[in-house]
Amino acid sequence: TIIAVLEDEAKRRKKLQGKKVMITAGPTREQIDPVRYFSNPSTGKMGFALARQAADMGAEVTLIAGPVSLETPPKVDRVDVVSAEDMYESAMKYYKEQDVIIKTAAVADYRPALTYNHKMKKKDEALGVEMERTVDILKELGSHKTGQFLVGFAAETQQIREYGREKMKNKNLDAIVINDVSEEGSGFGTDTNRVIWMSSLEEEVLPLLDKQELSREILHRISKELADV
Template identity: 60%
Template structure:
């Protein structure tokens, strides 16, 4: 898939630069034409000569070093690229890109290119979790940059955790799969997202702070992987992801009807919506007037959508979400078993940067074998990718 591809490899400064040299070699072996841009910090670890020998092309280090007077080097490189890859991507280069800073050859070229940009971060585990870094990655993610998640393991700084540059073989595999059909090609996926609203009168209702961002990210990722996607969305202010069929609903009952009407034809059902458990037993067509004293609203249960899906499940792979604040894993496991799920994603909504309204999330994924996978803080789009990776491992979809 990489044969003939023109790749600009941006190498920023960090101990993982040595892996970038192996990555260059593997890209060339895969048939790609590679041109390398190095930052000054990267040159402190590995010399440009190494990358020149491996890529068989000149290495670019200085914005003002115009190798051919007929062209402006950073514009020429930006236009030449079929795709750009930053590996390793430090917190510094991520911050520059997210804030429009172009002060060296690499950042200037990346701001000028219209090619897809893939970012492979590598940094200390605490830097990777810093709010500024998360904010910058979220910004780039929203702009369409693609992230190749770092691995977990022993880091050069002595810590053990997430932040190690992904292995060159894996990065090459990711790039090779860019133009190939996704593993969900030919499959049907239903996702629910957002809150529901339960009316008291024309101007008052019960709801919750769900933004729908997690569900929309899941629908977007499913479409990217080739699925035919149906998104049942409560009242949210979000654009419909490309290639997704959206059904808008307001109440829990409307969501129940929409989901059940589409359930039978699905291969995967992910219920990430925050559906009201209760609704007012009595509603009014006209606005209720303010009265002296207390007012008590009698509530009645809504239909349990996830339980019904578990009862009707045939071949579908059914994934539930659980938003908890106390002992979330214990409650999540109980829900997994009681509702006949294949997997559950548990959010501790009391955790900083997680839960409703945030662009980031952290969760625990538990499969039907009760095997737990801790999913650390990341953007919701990245979490959606990770969840589908877990589903692929657990679902016998052949």
Template identity: 55%
Template structure:
């Protein structure tokens, strides 16, 4: 699917530059047209001549090197690209892009392009986990940039952990999937969907918190399938171990209050909201700045209600379609129907989490989907991605009805 596509590869400095050479070669072999921009630090590892030979195109590295008087080079490149790929992306270039700094050919072009930008980080594991780097990645996620998460393994610095540039074969495969998705019909193209996933954590003290068994797999599956259908997806996720979905604006939160604030921020522009997260109903009324020490006897503390996000959305919704989840252990249908009515939902997905293959952490689910008329669609045991597809079919049907 990359055949004939115009791919602008931005290479920043790091030992992983050698993988960018292999990536260039594989993209060209697959039929893509590749042009390369290099930072000064990238040229300390590999010469521009190498990329010129592999791409069969001129390599760009100097903002003021204007060989063609008819165009401005960085604007011409920015407009030329079908997709822009930053690989490897160092902590430095991620930070510059997050803060709008354009001080070389690479960053200037990145700020000028309107094409989809993918960023493939590569750095030391501790750098990747640094709060400043995480914040910059979060900022770029919110801007709509897509990230190809680094893989885990032995790093050039000697550490073992997350920070290796994803393998060129995997990146080419992701690009193939991206262009295939664009070539197929996209029934949700232009639809803004907000999805919540995973658990929340409610702090007790600096080392303890209250949470639940949710892994986020169902919400992440919905986000991935919605993106394949062309939707503009914002995924608001509690703490999980899942990889960030491709083509999805992913925002990470911890507490129920943080999830509430984030959902309310994106709600006005949303066309569809799917609340699959397992949000805590209660949190400790008092949290402690110091670790609570063990004592003899029982320990008790007072709990207070968190804001019911779904109920609040039901009160505020105007044009939005609102989808809820009911994870129950008994009287599933009764509780689901009650929730559908009291929270002003359009659809509710109900399941018994004690059923084999349908609980938290599984790759499968057994659900029943109820609509506003209490018509129900009972689905057998299937993968969570298949459940997501069935749910999104119902969403598409409701959107067509609403738009008539």
């Protein structure tokens, strides 16, 4: 009957009712001086799509966003950050109370060892920039977690299953979404993704989906694994 269908739909929609979900999204910027930085081409679309969908499914969503030009989805708490260090601090501030943590952010893995407060004056000669590693936020979350369901994203071009499985183990993740960026329609700035969902329970190749549909599929699988625990 139609009533049953509507009830099903309503149940599906509220599958994350009462759950707290933290999502990191976008790139980070690592400043050399006030007008120069290192970054990467992440647009934040995947993380924002997940935040919108999670809120729609009833979750309380905290979205930690690097510098992106996207609007905050309805009913989502957004925390804006710039650098990997900022994002790390925000993530560590909010992770404890979460049920689910999804890391989609493309966090810079290197930053300039020195940051200048004033614009460097140009010189004619070459310039050596010493870079140092940033904190591995996902790994930190993996080693500190106290029951949170932790999901990572990986973009790989080869041996994607092996690298994905390895990353999941190294970083103590509960699931990983592996993006085959060598495939057309996947990767930075696209509206679609073709991914493999991998958890301790299952491994599943999903079809090419737009980021909103993919968010629904991912969150559906997360809510199922939460219920199974």
